[in-house]
Amino acid sequence: MQEPITVDLKTTNRQLFDFVMRTPLWFFNASGALSLILAVGLGIVVGTLWVGLQIFGYSHPVYWAFLIVNFVFWIGISHAGVMISAILRLTQAEWRRPVTRAAEILTVFSLMTAMLHPVIHSGRAWRTLYWAFPYDFMRGMWPNPRSPLVWDPSAIFTYLTSTILFIYVALLPDLAMARDRAPDVVRRFAYSVLSMGFRGTTRQWRIQGVAGILLSALILPIFVSVHSIVSWDFAVTGVPGWHNTVFAPYFVIGAVHSGVSAVVTIMIILRYVFKLQNFITRDHIDALARLLIAVATTWFFFLMLDFMFGLYGTESVEVDTWQRRLFTGAWSTLAIIFILCAFVIPVPMWLFRRVRRSFFLMFLTTILVNIGMWIERFMLIVPGLERKSNLTFQYSTFTPTFWEIAIVLSMLALPAIGLLTFAKVFPIMPAADIREGQVVATTLRIGRANVPATMRE
Amino acid sequence: MVKPEHAAFGLSLRPPFRPSAVHVNRRHLAVAALGLLGIVGVVTYAMRLFGAWGDRHAWAYPAAMMMVLLSSVATAPLLAFASRATRGYWGLPARRAAELFIIPSLLVYALLIPVLATLPPLQGRANLWFNFGGGAPFVPEALAMAVFLLTGLALLWVSAVPDVAPPPSELRLLPAWKRALYLNWSGTRRQWQALRAAIKVLGAFYLMLYVFVQMILSTDIGQSLLPGWRSGVFPVYCAVSGIQSGLAVTVITIALLKKYSALGRFIGDEQAVSIGKIMLGTTLMWIYNFWSDFMLVWYARLPGEVAAIQVLVAIVYKASFLVALFGMFLIPFVGLIFNPVRRRLMRLRWIAVSILVGLVFDRIRLFVPSMTSADPFGHYEGGPLPGPVWPNAVDVLFILGWIALVALAYLWAASRVPMLVGWEMREAALLRREAPFVRGHVLILGKPD
Numbered sequence: 001m002q003e004p005i006t007v008d009l010k011t012t013n014r015q016l017f018d019f020v021m022r023t024p025l026w027f028f029n030a031s032g033a034l035s036l037i038l039a040v041g042l043g044i045v046v047g048t049l050w051v052g053l054q055i056f057g058y059s060h061p062v063y064w065a066f067l068i069v070n071f072v073f074w075i076g077i078s079h080a081g082v083m084i085s086a087i088l089r090l091t092q093a094e095w096r097r098p099v100t101r102a103a104e105i106l107t108v109f110s111l112m113t114a115m116l117h118p119v120i121h122s123g124r125a126w127r128t129l130y131w132a133f134p135y136d137f138m139r140g141m142w143p144n145p146r147s148p149l150v151w152d153p154s155a156i157f158t159y160l161t162s163t164i165l166f167i168y169v170a171l172l173p174d175l176a177m178a179r180d181r182a183p184d185v186v187r188r189f190a191y192s193v194l195s196m197g198f199r200g201t202t203r204q205w206r207i208q209g210v211a212g213i214l215l216s217a218l219i220l221p222i223f224v225s226v227h228s229i230v231s232w233d234f235a236v237t238g239v240p241g242w243h244n245t246v247f248a249p250y251f252v253i254g255a256v257h258s259g260v261s262a263v264v265t266i267m268i269i270l271r272y273v274f275k276l277q278n279f280i281t282r283d284h285i286d287a288l289a290r291l292l293i294a295v296a297t298t299w300f301f302f303l304m305l306d307f308m309f310g311l312y313g314t315e316s317v318e319v320d321t322w323q324r325r326l327f328t329g330a331w332s333t334l335a336i337i338f339i340l341c342a343f344v345i346p347v348p349m350w351l352f353r354r355v356r357r358s359f360f361l362m363f364l365t366t367i368l369v370n371i372g373m374w375i376e377r378f379m380l381i382v383p384g385l386e387r388k389s390n391l392t393f394q395y396s397t398f399t400p401t402f403w404e405i406a407i408v409l410s411m412l413a414l415p416a417i418g419l420l421t422f423a424k425v426f427p428i429m430p431a432a433d434i435r436e437g438q439v440v441a442t443t444l445r446i447g448r449a450n451v452p453a454t455m456r457e
Numbered sequence: 458m459v460k461p462e463h464a465a466f467g468l469s470l471r472p473p474f475r476p477s478a479v480h481v482n483r484r485h486l487a488v489a490a491l492g493l494l495g496i497v498g499v500v501t502y503a504m505r506l507f508g509a510w511g512d513r514h515a516w517a518y519p520a521a522m523m524m525v526l527l528s529s530v531a532t533a534p535l536l537a538f539a540s541r542a543t544r545g546y547w548g549l550p551a552r553r554a555a556e557l558f559i560i561p562s563l564l565v566y567a568l569l570i571p572v573l574a575t576l577p578p579l580q581g582r583a584n585l586w587f588n589f590g591g592g593a594p595f596v597p598e599a600l601a602m603a604v605f606l607l608t609g610l611a612l613l614w615v616s617a618v619p620d621v622a623p624p625p626s627e628l629r630l631l632p633a634w635k636r637a638l639y640l641n642w643s644g645t646r647r648q649w650q651a652l653r654a655a656i657k658v659l660g661a662f663y664l665m666l667y668v669f670v671q672m673i674l675s676t677d678i679g680q681s682l683l684p685g686w687r688s689g690v691f692p693v694y695c696a697v698s699g700i701q702s703g704l705a706v707t708v709i710t711i712a713l714l715k716k717y718s719a720l721g722r723f724i725g726d727e728q729a730v731s732i733g734k735i736m737l738g739t740t741l742m743w744i745y746n747f748w749s750d751f752m753l754v755w756y757a758r759l760p761g762e763v764a765a766i767q768v769l770v771a772i773v774y775k776a777s778f779l780v781a782l783f784g785m786f787l788i789p790f791v792g793l794i795f796n797p798v799r800r801r802l803m804r805l806r807w808i809a810v811s812i813l814v815g816l817v818f819d820r821i822r823l824f825v826p827s828m829t830s831a832d833p834f835g836h837y838e839g840g841p842l843p844g845p846v847w848p849n850a851v852d853v854l855f856i857l858g859w860i861a862l863v864a865l866a867y868l869w870a871a872s873r874v875p876m877l878v879g880w881e882m883r884e885a886a887l888l889r890r891e892a893p894f895v896r897g898h899v900l901i902l903g904k905p906d
Contacts, residue, residue: 249693306689451888
């Protein structure tokens with residue numbers, strides 16, 4: 001890294017714990033505004049429980065639309081945390097340090113957001129209990145283990161549990177630091193309990209380090225399995241355009257593409273909101289952009305595979321679905337927007353160092369990617385369903401209603417509130433990890449040049 | 458005994474470090490045996506070429522062998538690219554050993570042309586070319602493979618120039634074409650910048666071309682010939698298992714280098730630790746890609762797809778599949794999760810051998826049934842499954858002969874170009890230092906931008 005953190009350890013502590021220990025006025029304004037947006041969304045959800053799903057634009061045979069698209073989208077975003085944190089931790093990438101915590105937290109709250117959607121989509125939320133959980137033994141009714149209604153909750157809950165555990169283990173030293181700095185008894189007590197007696201002994205550091213590495217390795221298969229299972233929700237059906245064996249890796253890489261882009265967006269927002277200019281530097285954004293070039297290119301290759309193997313068998317329904325997606329009416333416009341936003345505009349831009357190191361342009365391009373990726377999920381799901389039936393008089397189209405659009409937009413507030421609340425209670429950057437990075441950062445003198453270097457055991 | 462890292466440190470004190478090429482003794486028993494087998498390989502190839510041109514059944518095992526070579530020796534150079542792209546010191550002593558596999562990869566072309574000549578016309582069978590014209594699939598595939606191999610050659614040459622180019626005083630005396638061949642190398646700052654950029658770009662192109670070539674070849678001589686087989690993840694499966702095998706080939710090579718060559722003093726267990734991790738990753742990717750394919754077919758139960766799985770996995774080539782499963786997944790997975798195996802090069806090589814054995818059987822089960830398919834046209838319409846086609850004596854001699862040819866080509870390459878990237882080793886020696894820290898020592902790694 002060319003831009004090492006220049007502040008001393010004391011200033012690092014103060015800046016990273018400042019928001020945890022003091023509450024500025026804007027926090028109340030921001031959380032109030034976000035809560036209001038979320039309340040609107042929840043109001044609509046309550047409305048659907050009252051009047052049913054008729055307020056949405058469903059018409060036979062299209063019964064999966066915005067809510068399922070949003071489910072897949074938020075599951076995708078949740079892949080950022082593990083991708084960034086676990087892989088970079090295992091590969092000992094130094095630039096990971098300020099990035100990991102926010103990415104992990106984004107995982108948790110986007111997973112929670114994702115989980116809400118199938119429940120809302122079911123129309124009768126309470127019924128999901130006996131589709132997914134074996135709650136009533138007396139009736140002898142069991143969930144069908146061959147149904148995605150069982151796969152999804154199993155995968156998502158496993159992922160959520162392991163992510164929380166992962167975050168907690170990484171958080172322990174920071175909790176101990178918060179305990180030592182807590183201004184009142186209540187918070188000191190809470191942080192004492194949460195930090196589980198972490199005092200920073202050699203043994204505790206060693207165990208914490210090993211646990212972090214082990215969890216990083218264990219969580220990777222879970223992370224891959226979650227989006228694979230989500231992809232199989234679609235691929236195991238006979239809907240045109242869905243039955244493709246490439247779906248699992250295609251969904252995973254698509255999730256990583258949108259997730260890492262979301263992390264960049266969040267990092268840039270955090271940098272300005274929490275004044276973290278000393279910790280999130282142009283180098284971090286540059287490194288993430290380089291990663292995104294590789295991820296986006298791989299994703300594009302999988303997109304091409306999906307397209308080519310859709311047409312490969314020359315089966316008329318598959319060809320028709322792709323024709324519809326790419327060349328028919330509004331779908332063709334959406335296809336152009338999607339491919340421009342998700343690949344054609346951002347990737348060539350990221351090839352330029354000046355763009356990679358510009359916070360504004362990176363913010364803009366990563367937002368574009370996520371707009372594109374949302375449309376991609378929409379285009380994967382709906383056109384196939386519109387031609388699901390064999391008979392032409394059973395064909396239909398889907399038009400979203402105001403209520404669906406409102407739910408999708410209001411759900412953006414949920415992870416935002418989650419992140420804000422988390423940042424209020426815990427440091428949003430791994431303070432201990434950043435301090436370690438400051439200690440191991442050094443320079444090597446070679447001839448007349450000073451080369452940035454790092455210490456390794 | 459000096460540790461490999463310390464042997465490398467010593468290079469920074471020796472300004473003109475230029476590694477030498479490996480001396481190959483032609484009278485050595487192993488080399489003579491390879492030569493003999495190589496002759497057998499050439500003879501069996503000639504027999505097929507002149508006696509069975511255009512006969513798809515006769516070229517089934519050579520086609521499988523071609524896919525083995527494409528998925529092992531041709532992918533080895535990707536390790537050099539990965540190590541450079543991640544600026545990983547771990548890959549340094551293995552980079553050139555991996556890149557040299559470009560030379561035996563050229564043999565793939567000798568197999569590609571007769572195999573392509575056996576393919577039936579595209580009309581009436583599933584394919585990726587969609588009325589593309591332009592002589593598809595023959596011309597584009599031959600062209601793509603040629604560009605892929607030429608990119609590899611360029612990559613090898615560019616990375617070798619600082620090691621093999623004569624000093625500027627001697628370079629000036631050479632004829633113009635030789636000076637051009639050595640890129641007029643005098644080691645100016647501008648030349649170094651251009652060289653680094655060229656290595657990065659060529660490496661990235663090599664990777665992309667590899668994936669593309671795998672995609673078109675695995676489809677055209679694989680699933681396109683077996684009605685009912687339609688798998689979007691299959692090209693990815695082939696590409697990833699190829700990378701896994703490329704790593705295996707490199708591990709075996711550097712293990713041999715460590716054991717039998719003077720340059721082995723630069724190779725340590727640091728390489729094993731990192732390559733072992735990537736191997737574990739690709740091993741998991743193997744089962745993931747396989748499962749993504751198998752699970753969907755198993756769940757959807759479409760007759761054509763089920764028949765394909767019965768041929769490739771469950772019934773007809775079950776034995777080959779089981780060897781592949783053990784060789785490419787179970788043995789490497791169980792071995793590589795243990796640190797004592799992953800962290801010792803001499804143990805890791807046995808895992809690499811297992812992967813390569815698995816690869817041979819895997820490519821046989823995937824490509825022999827396609828090449829011997831009775832009717833590659835149309836859609837699957839039921840009927841009995843075809844029987845397995847096992848290799849005859851000529852096929853076995855062909856396979857052994859071509860393995861020997863690959864080894865001979867590699868030895869020839871190693872006798873011309875040094876097996877160690879001297880300039881990168883020396884640079885890395887400058888960027889790595891040991892320093893005292895608290896009560897112990899730490900390694901300081903410089904990471905220039």
